[in-house]
Amino acid sequence: GENVEQHPSTLSVQEGDSAVIKCTYSDSASNYFPWYKQELGKRPQLIIDIRSNVGEKKDQRIAVTLNKTAKHFSLHITETQPEDSAVYFCAATGASGGSYIPTFGRGTSLIVHP
Amino acid sequence: DGGITQSPKYLFRKEGQNVTLSCEQNLNHDAMYWYRQDPGQGLRLIYYSQIVNDFQKGDIAEGYSVSREKKESFPLTVTSAQKNPTAFYLCASSIWPNGAKNIQYFGAGTRLSVL
Numbered sequence: 001g002e003n004v005e006q007h008p009s010t011l012s013v014q015e016g017d018s019a020v021i022k023c024t025y026s027d028s029a030s031n032y033f034p035w036y037k038q039e040l041g042k043r044p045q046l047i048i049d050i051r052s053n054v055g056e057k058k059d060q061r062i063a064v065t066l067n068k069t070a071k072h073f074s075l076h077i078t079e080t081q082p083e084d085s086a087v088y089f090c091a092a093t094g095a096s097g098g099s100y101i102p103t104f105g106r107g108t109s110l111i112v113h114p
Numbered sequence: 115d116g117g118i119t120q121s122p123k124y125l126f127r128k129e130g131q132n133v134t135l136s137c138e139q140n141l142n143h144d145a146m147y148w149y150r151q152d153p154g155q156g157l158r159l160i161y162y163s164q165i166v167n168d169f170q171k172g173d174i175a176e177g178y179s180v181s182r183e184k185k186e187s188f189p190l191t192v193t194s195a196q197k198n199p200t201a202f203y204l205c206a207s208s209i210w211p212n213g214a215k216n217i218q219y220f221g222a223g224t225r226l227s228v229l
Contacts, residue, residue, distance in 0.1 A: 009154060032214035043204070043220040044157070051215070089156060093214045099162075099170070100216045101147075106156035 002027040004092050006105025014113050019080050021108045023090035024072040030094035033066060033073045034102065039086045047088075048075070080112045117141050120205050120221035127192065127199060128229050135190045135224045137205035145210035146188035147218065150174060151202040160203075163188055164210050192226065200228050 003026040013019050023033075031052035036044040050057045050064045050073065057064050061080075066073040077084055087109050091102035118139045127133045137146065148160040159172030163182040177196025182188055188207075192199045202225050206218040 006156070030214075032216070034217065036218070043222050044218070045220070046217055049215070049217070093216050099164075100214050101159060101162060101172075102216055102218065104149075104157040106154060 002030055002092055002094065002103040004090060004103050004105040006090050006108060008108060009106065010109045010111070012111045012113065013080050015080060015082060017080055019077045019084070019110055019112075021075045021088055021090070021110070022072060023074070023092075023105050024070075025092040025103075026071065027092065027094055028068075028071065030092040030103075032093040032100075032102075033064070034091050034093070035064060035075050036089045036091070036104075037086045038089065038107075044089060077110075080110075082112050082114050085110055085112045117219055118205060118207055118221035120203075120224050122224060123222070125224055125226045126229050127226060130194045132191055132193050133199075133226070135192070135203055135205075135226070137188045137190065137221060138186055139188075139207045139219075139221075140186065141207055141219060142185075143207035143209055143219070144185070145208045145216075146182065147206040147208070148172075148178070148180065148188070148190045149204045149206065151204055151223070157204065160190065199226055201226060 006023045034049035037047045038044040063076045087107045090105040093102040121136045147162040149157040161180045163169035179191045204223045205221040
């Protein structure tokens, strides 16, 4: 089955800095890679995703890059703000076993200091 | 915060007791899921259901049971066989099938503690 590694587990930055979270996956059949944000005490919500036929996708201050050959993808947040503080989860989804169930990374706790 | 409703928000279990966590969705989604969230462990899949009256074990199904009698409802029972049930439980739903683009819509979670 799929295995997703996510690093770092904790990331502390100053407001205005950039933050990068990296994930690697093991199953070359995975072809959809979403990122979820979970603010303290709230439910995880999708913030950005990328398909395997695309190398990069941007949405305002966040971007995701994918390197299919190396089997890794990253979340980039520029000009971080205190409201970006949250736990971020990456996931990889493919047709392994005929089901499209996402496999999640362990999460990164991002702390943005004002 | 509509869409998926989990109840209760907090639940306490006594030794040897079975407890049931409720999950209801009004998104008309075919698929529903249960995840367990522990600090530093990410989201681990307990059970999922693609259609009514059918469900599949996830990675950590031991000590848990589910039912899917209605499209809208997917309750999770934590049995006495689950020796370490203290965790945050998240229910999710998605459109099925939708290829690999399986976007998960989560409930607000139930925090289960052992007395």
